[in-house]
Amino acid sequence: MKGEIQLVQLNYKKKHIKKHWSTRTGLKLLRVQAGIDHWTANFGASAEGHYKYFDETLPNQNDKERAAARREGRKEYIRYASAHIFVDRYKALELVPLDEVCFGANERKAGPLLSTLRATHSQYPGGNANLLCIHIEMCVEPDGTIHPDTVKRTALVHQYLQKLFPQLKDTYNRFVRHFDVTGKNCPAPMVKDPSMYKYLLDMTAGEIEINPIVKPQQKEENEVIKMAVVVYSDADLSVGYDLANEKKCGLYNRKSLANEALKINELMVVGGPMEGLEKKTNRVIDLSGTDRWDTRKKVIHYLGK
Incomplete structure (x- = not known):
């Protein structure tokens, strides 16, 4: 398919886990006041994989x-964990009813x-955000990144919520990171680089198109x-979307560019080595960093923002 960029759709499914005292108690929210965004920190596991974990394994x-703790007369070590929605590259899966x-x-x-x-609440005498919030988990790729399609689908989930x-329509005040609520390093990439979380919220709010149409200039x-x-x-x-939209120019990946029979006066390279690109352009602008966060910083600096 010549490396074309695919449109991301919500693809929201409901597949509720069974009730259990450590995952889904059935306790009702007092009200919906915010959405809390997480990352699973479970490298390579999909939304369906997390369904199996929370429905059976945990x-x-x-x-x-x-049972073992009671039998052995010791303190039990229990993990209480769950989230309402898990989002991956392909779907958004609701594991727990939103109420x-x-x-x-x-x-x-x-x-x-x-x-x-x-x-x-009697179960949370010290106060807890769980009583007021919907939890959204972004699944993680095998290399530890959150795929751009997962981020875009999370913005669509925000809009769905x-x-x-309607109380969640104040995007910048009603959606927060897990880090903002408890101080946990979650979602870690968006704690390390807060601009990545702002990018997610900007898409939610419509400030950045989730599926932008970038029209190449006429040849x-x-x-x-x-x-x-x-x-x-x-x-x-x-x-790359941000830069192409700002400059009002075409956006390519390496494969699609290699298949195009064209010459470019000025080529802005976002990520990766320069080898093989010189034949396509009269001028290369290298905006590639040591990692994705460094690349984003270089692009922001280049745009003077």
Whole structure:
């Protein structure tokens, strides 16, 4: 398919896990006040893989641990965990009904860092954001990155939730990182580089198109176009979109560019080595960093932002 960039659709499915005291208690939310974004930190595991884990693996492990602890007369070591929605490159999967409590923000015993998300209940006497929030987990690729399609689908999930719960329409105040609530390093890439989380929220709010249509400039008679952006991999797509939209020029990946019979006056390279690109352009602008976060910083600096 010549490496074309595919449109991302919501593809939202419901597949609820069974009720269990350590994953899905059935306790109802007091109200929906915010959405909390996470990453799974489970490299290579899909949304379906997490369904199996929370429906079978974790409940079984906790049941066995509780029985063993009681039998041996020791303290039990239980993992209470769950989230409402898991998002990967291909779908968004609802594991827990959106009106029920999940165990998504338990780490901070003193309660939420955000006072607006402190709520109390007999099961949470110190106050806990779980009573007020919908938890969204972004699945992680085998290399530890969050795929651009996963990020875009998460923005679509945000928009879906905003239609269900109008109180979430204040995007920048109603969607937060797990880090903002408990101080946990989650979602780690968006804690390391906050601009990545802002990019997600900007897509949610419509400030950045989730599926932008980047129209290549018209070819001149001698098959030369003025300017273009080329990305090295899917990990560079989001910043590549930003740059192409800002410069109002075409966006290519390496494969599609190699298949095009054209010459480019000025080629902005977002990620990867320069080898083989010189034949396609009169001028190369190297915006590639040591990693995806460094590349984004270089592009931002290049645009003077």
